[in-house]
Structure formats: C-alpha cells, structure tokens
Amino acid sequence: MIAVPKGFDFTVAAAGFKYAQRNDLTVLRSDTPCVWAAMLTRNLFQAAPVLVVKEMLAADRPVRAVVVNAGQANACTGEQGLEDCRNTLSMTARTLHLAPEELLPASTGVIGDRIKMDLWEQALAKLDAGLGEASALDAARAIMTTDKYPKMAWRSLELSGKEIRILGMAKGAGMICPNMATMLGFIICDAGVDQNWWRQAVAVAVEHSFNRITVDGDTSTNDCVFALANSRAGMVEEKKELTLLAKALAEVCAELAGLIVQDAEGGTKIIHVRVSGAKSVRQAELAARAVGHSPLVKTAMYGQDPNWGRIVAALGRSGADFDPNQVSVALAGQTIFHLGAPVAMDWDNLLAAALCRQEVHMDISLGGGQGKYTLLASDFTEEYIRINAKYRT
Template sequence: MIPVPKGFRFAASKAAFKREGRYDLAVMLSDTPAVAAGVFTTNRFQAAPVLQCIETLASRERVRGVVANSGQANACTGEQGLVNCRVSLEMAAGAVGVDMDELLPASTGVIGQHIKLDRWRAALLELEGSLGKVGPMEFTRAIMTTDKFPKLAWATIRHNGQVARVLGMAKGAGMICPNMATMLGFIACDADVEPGLWRDMLRQAVERSFNRITVDGDTSTNDCVLALANGASGLRIDPTTEPDGRQALQTALSEVCEALAYMIVQDAEGGTKVVRIHIVGA
C-alpha cells in the first residue's frame, strides 16, 4: 500500500496520445491550496509546459495540483504551443473542478509535434470520473514513456508527536544529464511549510539528487520537478523556533528525491548494471 499524504487525490485517463489502452493523462489534486515549488530544465529551448509553470509560479505561491501527460511533449512548438498548453490546461482544470491557473502542467513525449487537443477533449470524461478512484500508481504509469517500471518513493516525518508524509513520483530513462534531464518528478507532502522555505528545500533536494545523475549526456526541453505541500497533516514546520522540524522535512524530501534519481539510473536506456562505488579517505 502506497502511503498517500493527506488531502491529495489522483485522476487518470487513457487519451491515446501515442498508444491505445494505457494511461497517458493524469492529475494530482490537493483538496486545499498547496504551497508550490518547481525546478526546471536548463535547456535553452524550454517546452511550453515549462514556460507556463514558470509564469504561474512567479505570480502564485499556492496551487491546487498538477496535470501531466505522456506521448506528446509540446516542445519546440512556438507560440501555438503555448496557446495549446493553456487550452489543454483549461480543459483539465474544468474536469477536476479548479481554475486553470491553479494547475501546473507537465508533458513528456515526442518533441516538435503539436498536442492533440481533440484527444484531450475525448479523455476528459474519464479523467473527471476517475478523480479519487485511482492512486499514485496510475498517475505514475501515465507519465511513463520508455520507462521499464514505474518510479515511486515515500518517507514519513515524525515531529512533536505529529506525522507527515512525502510521496514522490518520477519518470525518466534516457536523455538524462546533470542539471535536469528528460525526466518529470512530482512530490506531494502534507506538512505545513512556508512558500519560500519549501522552494529552498526543493532546490536543495534536487541539487543532491536529480542534478547528480547522467545517462547519456543530453539535457531535454521538458524536465521539471514540481512539489506541493498542503498542510493537511497539521504538522507545522517553523524553522525559526524548531530547526529540528525543518531538518526532518529536508531529510525526508531529499531521501525521496535521491531514491527516485537512483531508479532513473537503474532504468537507464541501454544500461545493464548498477554499480555502487564507496570512496574512503579521499
């Protein structure tokens, strides 16, 4: 049983963006506005969903969720790609009952092709009906492309007699290079944390994990890690009076990101073995 942080629900549908009969469109939704953080690709050709996320996070500290798809990257698609991203975002938001600017988009798949808005529309009824009836496993399967297995990791925080959870989901197997790569990462947390602190913590966790892996030396256009913390557990992280709480959350967040990064290396396209090297006295 995957321990889902309180106040989060999932939805998934089979839109057939690239292949029939598999999940390829999904939403992670917080019941209440959640503090949002994001880290993005350093590629100069950032895809439309990345640009939309950056714009949203520049003006909002809290969102309700993320919408992710595989099979079409909406990258290198120009101004029309940005328009299509917003149209698809509006459709997904309507299906799960939130405003468009309360969702952060993420896409992975074929670069250079415009997204198939007709298939988005056709998938909305299933997406709406599945909300709260599917879980993080279906969400993770919906973002897989060449991945051989779904990638999930979680951790528990215990502080002052209260418990909070961190859940992470990711995809990635090729075009993996330091400073983000062809990967998507999503993190749900039910701790109560300030927006600035949450963003600092995500950057630190990513620096220690996803930014330290490489598969083939290529950095892609769509890579992002998006993290939401909704406070539903009631565990308040106050770094000014309780540094132990901050450290506990930072450790849990970093452990989840590191576990997901290891899975990406384990699933490397063309890779056959994983070797761990321990250096002493360097």
C-alpha cells in the first residue's frame, strides 16, 4: 500500500502541452499550510519557475501546494517566462482557492519553449472538476516526460504512537532528459516539524541521493526537489524521533534517485561507484565523478568488460590527490587491482556472470584518508546516442 501522508490530495489534467491523450498538469495539495524546503538546480541558467521559487524562499511563507507542467521547460524565456509563470500561479491558485504565493511551480520540457498559456487556461476547468480525485500514482505519471515508468517511494513510521508517512515522486531519465527536461522530485510528509530542521534534513537527504547520481554529467536548468510537511499527523520534536524521520526521508530520496538511474536514457546498468580512503569527501567525490562520468568506463560496463585499466586511468586524471601505489579496485566484490597493480586472474571469465547483472558494484580505495563518496551512474549505450542525436529530427 502506498503510504499517502494525511491531508494531501492530487489532481491531474490533460492540457495537451506536448503529449497527446495523457495528463500533463499536476497539483499536489495539502489541506493545511506546510513547512517546506526547495533544492534548486545549480546551473547558472535557471528556468523561470526556479527563479520564482527562489523569491518564495526569500519571502519564506508557508505553502499549500505544488503545480507541475510537463511539456515546456519555461527556461531561457526571459521576462516573458517569469510573467507566464506568475500568471499560471494566479490562475491555478484561483481554481484551488489558494493564494498564488501558496503554490510552488515546477516545469519540465524543451529549453526555450514558453508555456502554452491558452492550453493552461483551458485546462483549469478540468483541474477544477477533478480536484482531489487523482491518486498519487496518477500524479507520478502526469509529471513524466520521456520516463519509461513512474517513480515513487514511501515510508511509514511510528513515532510516539503517531503514524508518520512520507511519500516521494520523481521524474527524470537523465540529468537532462532527451527533451532537455529535468529531474524533478516532490516529497510530501504529514509530520509537524520545525522549518529549519526540515530544510536541513532535506538538504542532507538530497545531497546524498539526487546529487549523487549521473547519467551524462549534464545538469538541467529546471532541476528541483520540493519537500512539504503539513503536520497533519502531529508534531515530531524529540531528537531520537527526528533522527528516524530524517532517515526515512533520506531513504525515500535515495530510492527515487536509484529509480532515475535505472531509467537512464538507453541505460542497461546501475553502477555503484564507491570511493573510500580519500583525503576528504571532496577528493572522494572528484574520483567517483571521474569514474562515473568516464565514457570509457561507461561503455566498458555496457560491454560487460572488467576493464580495470579504464577505471584507474579515470582515477588518475580525476584531480584527486592520492598515491597510485595505494589504490585498490574491486569489481562485483572481487579485488582486480591491488595497491597499484593488477591482480592476475582470468577476470573475463570469473566476473562474466556478475557483469551480466543490472547492478554493478565498483569499490575503489585510494588508501589515504577517511573521505568517502558513492555515486550512482548509468552506462553508455548505442540507444543513448540514438535518443539524444535523433529525437528532434
């Protein structure tokens, strides 16, 4: 059973923004004001809805709902894009009987495309008619662009006799999707929590999940994760309980992040690049990203090739500071490279079965410190090239 947090409902409508005969306008709504957090793309080019959310963060008022359109990114659309975004919030807020500033906007689609305002306006009647009628799954499907499947994760936990639920949904089939869409993530929760604590917990959870996945190393202009907590299940304030809640939140984010990598464009693998023994977390991250982004490592994994040479070559150029003679690499649990030298075994045969699997574990020790970092990466396939070279023709 999907654990839908108390006091939240969902509404979807088919506006016809880009996709025929499917829902593409989505509202996640709480019946009470929410404590909220928003993690936004670090791309210098930020979409209009991202800029509006930044203003909302500065104003720091409680929110009640999230509204998402799939089809146009409303990125690189200038002043007009900001005005469009604000107009969609006014229109939609009226339909939802909310104030515009209680509504968080998110858009996904092709960069440079403006929102089709006339279609949005026409869809309001449908939104109104279906208010609260949709399921969480309907919402998770309506935010998709080229995703192959809806992505949801949830936890329910009992804290001092209260049942607390967290539900997350996400879209994305790459850090940038075929149509330059985005990674969007929405988390709703019915716990009552302090706003500052919630924002900190969300920042930590996102840093360890959505920020540690890569399909192609490209970051979208629209990426965002919103997390709303409406307190309908009661307050959570004890330190021990907050720790449990933060853990559940982190698990939901990690599960969604994994689902995005699994749905990577043309991807066949989920590569867990785990780096340890680095001089700092940042150094471990540099090493993990060099490996996880390397086209040669990604094609080797697709080819089910235990090619340690490509892994160590990527480490060596990563910018991380380490002694090559202290480096060890294990693939699928087998140490194939030990203290700077290959382990002479018939790995082609010994690892053949393990490398056929979808999940591949790559453990890299730099041998010189406490810094650790884990990155989830997809592989690179002919299908990735096909999708990204041909989709606009």
